[in-house]
Amino acid sequence: PQAAAPWQVRRAEEYIEAHWSEAVTVDDIAKACSTSIRSLFHTFKLHRGYSPMEFLRDTRLKRARAMLMEDVGNVSVTDVAISCGFSNLGHFAKYYRQRFSELPSDTVNRSKGRLPAN
Numbered sequence: 001p002q003a004a005a006p007w008q009v010r011r012a013e014e015y016i017e018a019h020w021s022e023a024v025t026v027d028d029i030a031k032a033c034s035t036s037i038r039s040l041f042h043t044f045k046l047h048r049g050y051s052p053m054e055f056l057r058d059t060r061l062k063r064a065r066a067m068l069m070e071d072v073g074n075v076s077v078t079d080v081a082i083s084c085g086f087s088n089l090g091h092f093a094k095y096y097r098q099r100f101s102e103l104p105s106d107t108v109n110r111s112k113g114r115l116p117a118n
Contacts, residue, residue, distance in 0.1 A: 005047040008033045012052050020059045060084040061099050068107040077104045
């Protein structure tokens, strides 16, 4: 379970969860929390150990993984990456591999039975 955090952190997380598929900026998050960008980053780092933008990226990666694991037709890694807010496919693949220890294409292939389960 996550440790208790100030309301600004919880509100930022809620905002990110609600707007993960949009072009969210740190300014948007700070405005939603009625705080400054500097204060938001400081509070996030202090209570979560990472920045609000890292939380946004991780949220998007989890959504992308769920989409890639769905067995619906010809799911495209490119389409999933773009719909989850990643415009650079190389960065998407790098972050995805860091987070889930496999490439996005491996997730698709495993969900379709082309690769053995880990």
